[in-house]
Amino acid sequence: MSSAGSRDIVLGRIRRALADVPRTERPQDVPVERTYLRTHGERSERQTADLLAENLADYRAVVHRCPSGELPVRVASLLAARGSATVVVAPGVPQEWLSEAAGVARIPDSAGQTAHELDSVDSVVTGCAVAIAETGTIVLDASPDQGRRRITLVPDHHICVVRLADQVVDSVPQALERLDPARPLTWISGPSATSDIELDRVEGVHGPRTLEVVLVEG
Template identity: 55%
Template sequence: MTTSRDQILARIRTALGPPADHQPPYEHAITRTYRTTHATRTPRERTALLADNLTDYRAHVHHTTPDGLPALIARLLADHGSRTLITPTDLPPHWLSAIPPSDVEIRTDDPHLTHHDLDTTDSVVTGCALAIAETGTIVLDTGPGQGHRRITLIPDHHICVIHAPHQIHDSLPQALLHLDPTHPHTLISGPSATSDIELDRVEGVHGPRTLDAVIVTE
């Protein structure tokens, strides 16, 4: 018996016509001449645009050098009143070298950590895969220095380190060329936030309530 599905598919095949003998590859089948960015920027302009857009999304943006990074991370943890911190297993050790051991308990990303363990962790420090200037977005892909996705979603405070200029891209189309599609991607534009039907903004619902974006200029 012919089903409705069969009828619909038959009509589609009829409309498409017989297959061509030499179909072009998918990436060449359609001419894509659209622009991949809205402007040509210098690395300094790209970094400034990222910082402005992250600030618009209520992230706290900080600028430092590689030498100043450990002291800045220690200060941000102290300002937040953090007593516990979780980090990826492959986070560069010197990033945490200025944290007083007596002040902060440092936990490393471990598959055996429970959701309760993560929920009682004050802060998380990670790197990122890249950042997108035009949208003010940080992208994580569980790559080096990032750990599992859950450690950046449950703790209330996220310190994320972005290296400028090589990790900052102008636009999403340009950034996608540098991401592995087989990895899980988390796109962060400011602290987690949502609004109800009355447009009352609530932060910290789907992720960290506070985002400190640290831009390290090489």
């Protein structure tokens, strides 16, 4: 069957399914009953943070936890352990996050940067929009402390800072309520990885090989 014939069949089925729908009706006019569970069990804030850390680690992200006052030292130690000499920084990242990273050249996020230039950068440091405990997912929305999407896809090492007090939710439905669908959303569950037909895992194909998540308390 030709592609045109298949298209006509599909469109015909759609027309029949919509035959009793008034032409003036819009999707927002019809309420949709959402009876699914918003969360799977009740947890304290500590339990939610522990679940997030567990699921991040299950996806092979490297998880660190520290008080807010120790964040600059922790970021500096992660860059030093990596041997990073350069780090690209989103424009809204607080300067104090890297205040202890002496000797590391900071490269501002710029629209003029090419993928080749970003590939030569050792690390990237960003915040996040929200983190989902039940799935171990970090969501970026290109806010000032996260920068353009490409800076978290090209460099090989990503340090992402998550504030436990106000950026962690239990579930995907709760995360969606916080996110603007008009923004460029990047959903990250562990470092970039894929598998071929023989299930050989390869990391770093379409994103960083190493994702380090710093969960900041307080």
